[in-house]
Amino acid sequence: MKQQKKIAFVGAGNVAWSMAQALLAAGHEVISVYSRTSESREQLCKLLPKAKPAESLDMSDSNADIIIIAVPDAALDQITTTLKVKQNVLVVHTSGSRPLTVLESIRDARIGVFYPLQTFSKTKQVDFLSIPILIEAIDDETLLELKELALSICSDVHEVVSQTRKQLHLSAVFACNFTNHLLGISRQLLNEANLPIELLHPLIQETVTKASLQNPYNVQTGPAIRYDDIVIQEHIEMLKQHPRFQELYKALTSSIQNTSSRE
Amino acid sequence: MKQQKKIAFVGAGNVAWSMAQALLAAGHEVISVYSRTSESREQLCKLLPKAKPAESLDMSDSNADIIIIAVPDAALDQITTTLKVKQNVLVVHTSGSRPLTVLESIRDARIGVFYPLQTFSKTKQVDFLSIPILIEAIDDETLLELKELALSICSDVHEVVSQTRKQLHLSAVFACNFTNHLLGISRQLLNEANLPIELLHPLIQETVTKASLQNPYNVQTGPAIRYDDIVIQEHIEMLKQHPRFQELYKALTSSIQNTSSRE
Numbered sequence: 001m002k003q004q005k006k007i008a009f010v011g012a013g014n015v016a017w018s019m020a021q022a023l024l025a026a027g028h029e030v031i032s033v034y035s036r037t038s039e040s041r042e043q044l045c046k047l048l049p050k051a052k053p054a055e056s057l058d059m060s061d062s063n064a065d066i067i068i069i070a071v072p073d074a075a076l077d078q079i080t081t082t083l084k085v086k087q088n089v090l091v092v093h094t095s096g097s098r099p100l101t102v103l104e105s106i107r108d109a110r111i112g113v114f115y116p117l118q119t120f121s122k123t124k125q126v127d128f129l130s131i132p133i134l135i136e137a138i139d140d141e142t143l144l145e146l147k148e149l150a151l152s153i154c155s156d157v158h159e160v161v162s163q164t165r166k167q168l169h170l171s172a173v174f175a176c177n178f179t180n181h182l183l184g185i186s187r188q189l190l191n192e193a194n195l196p197i198e199l200l201h202p203l204i205q206e207t208v209t210k211a212s213l214q215n216p217y218n219v220q221t222g223p224a225i226r227y228d229d230i231v232i233q234e235h236i237e238m239l240k241q242h243p244r245f246q247e248l249y250k251a252l253t254s255s256i257q258n259t260s261s262r263e
Numbered sequence: 264m265k266q267q268k269k270i271a272f273v274g275a276g277n278v279a280w281s282m283a284q285a286l287l288a289a290g291h292e293v294i295s296v297y298s299r300t301s302e303s304r305e306q307l308c309k310l311l312p313k314a315k316p317a318e319s320l321d322m323s324d325s326n327a328d329i330i331i332i333a334v335p336d337a338a339l340d341q342i343t344t345t346l347k348v349k350q351n352v353l354v355v356h357t358s359g360s361r362p363l364t365v366l367e368s369i370r371d372a373r374i375g376v377f378y379p380l381q382t383f384s385k386t387k388q389v390d391f392l393s394i395p396i397l398i399e400a401i402d403d404e405t406l407l408e409l410k411e412l413a414l415s416i417c418s419d420v421h422e423v424v425s426q427t428r429k430q431l432h433l434s435a436v437f438a439c440n441f442t443n444h445l446l447g448i449s450r451q452l453l454n455e456a457n458l459p460i461e462l463l464h465p466l467i468q469e470t471v472t473k474a475s476l477q478n479p480y481n482v483q484t485g486p487a488i489r490y491d492d493i494v495i496q497e498h499i500e501m502l503k504q505h506p507r508f509q510e511l512y513k514a515l516t517s518s519i520q521n522t523s524s525r526e
Binding site: 014072073074097117118119120121123124126130131132158160164166167168170171172173174175176177178179180181182183184185186187188189190192193194195198199200201202203204205206207208210211212213214215216217219220221222223224225226228229230231234235238239244245247248249251252254255256258259 | 277335336337360380381382383384386387389393394395421423427429430431433434435436437438439440441442443444445446447448449450451452453455456457458461462463464465466467468469470471473474475476477478479480482483484485486487488489491493494497498501502507508510511512514515517518519521522
């Protein structure tokens with residue numbers, strides 16, 4: 001039987017929001033939420049029956065078994081130098097790109113990484129079950145503890161060292177953040193033509209379904225890969241009101257044309 | 264009851280391949296397939312019980328009710344100047360970006376456009392039912408005929424003039440062709456880190472699901488929108504073996520940072 005943990009969150013953003021609710025649903029107890037702004041910590045605590053808003057990073061009196069630091073990468077250094085914890089407590093961060101060692105400055109803690117490979121927003125709760133969680137820890141015992149915690153909320157757990165996780169995060173930036181931006185641009189172009197945005201949904205869905213079945217390089221379609229210069233020039237002309245999109249169009253077209261289809 | 268049509272294809276590429284099979288399944292008769300190379304026209308005819316490979320673009324003796332020209336945009340001009348058809352036959356092209364008027368040089372024909380908004384490949388048959396088909400025609404009667412043909416294989420038909428269809432096609436290049444390339448890059452980066460490509464599937468699926476529910480600009484995540492310069496610089500450094508990907512990274516990051524989240 002899985003062990004119930006007492007968990008404290010540092011951070012009340014998108015990741016903390018989703019993860020805290022998933023841990024709660026799995027039977028763990030979220031006992032406190034720290035964040036700089038009182039509004040966000042109180043909002044998240046409202047969703048967590050036993051959680052209290054924490055105003056300080058001195059958690060040396062906390063009963064938490066695990067402290068999960070879910071803050072933007074840029075805020076992580078400041079948190080780790082300020083945070084005070086009880087001897088032997090497990091402290092993890094949830095960052096894809098920061099190494100495990102960033103937590104070494106926290107005295108007396110056992111440290112680890114608990115990185116859920118997903119994009120989160122407060123407006124849409126995702127099902128954690130299908131999300132890969134990547135873990136790393138300072139020693140084998142801690143790793144086992146993190147693995148157990150991960151398996152209590154998801155079914156796909158990977159042990160990955162910091163350097164590999166960083167590469168995975170870079171890959172995810174292309175697959176998620178950059179893709180999302182392109183989908184935003186395509187939606188803006190549809191809007192400007194007074195076309196319903198739903199028109200593109202089947203195409204987008206087929207694109208990602210196909211990309212999960214085959215190497216995308218091998219199924220590339222469109223004017224770039226056909227070297228259809230007439231259409232390409234027309235498109236660039238059509239984007240003249242959007243110089244940034246024009247630049248992207250050229251850079252992506254050039255990249256497609258210079259990419260070998262062999263993996 | 265829908266009327267069964269006799270259909271001839273000019274072109275045997277990805278679009279012809281998928282569309283011919285969908286029309287066949289809907290009860291129409293595909294009677295011939297022309298393409299420059301004998302191999303591709305014969306391969307497609309093997310899938311179409313009543314179709315014969317055609318070696319010439321002189322189709323003035325053909326019994327076809329409708330001739331569907333499904334060739335790359337760059338080949339369209341040459342086809343239209345060579346093609347000979349019977350008086351009053353309906354000739355359509357399937358291009359997103361070429362205007363209806365490109366068919367005006369075909370003597371004696373009624374002309375139209377029959378553009379399926381989807382990405383096709385021979386290795387994966389798509390379900391036409393959910394694909395939007397965009398139609399345009401020289402007169403109302405022809406438009407009605409095309410609408411009936413479209414509704415026999417799909418449930419989402421739109422009448423769109425050439426200029427609007429061109430804008431839609433540009434939007435689709437961002438949503439499909441460019442997105443596919445980014446997914447290819449992310450897969451390559453995973454491979455280089457010896458990570459399983461399946462790791463990113465839930466993230467990719469969530470990205471497109473979310474983008475269909477909300478304006479992607481409003482749910483943008485990642486280092487660019489957080490202005491996380493440390494991570495951004497690290498990523499650019501990690502891509503030093505891939506100068507093209509580096510350029511794309513910089514251009515996409517800049518575009519994300521300069522895009523307003525208001526539609």
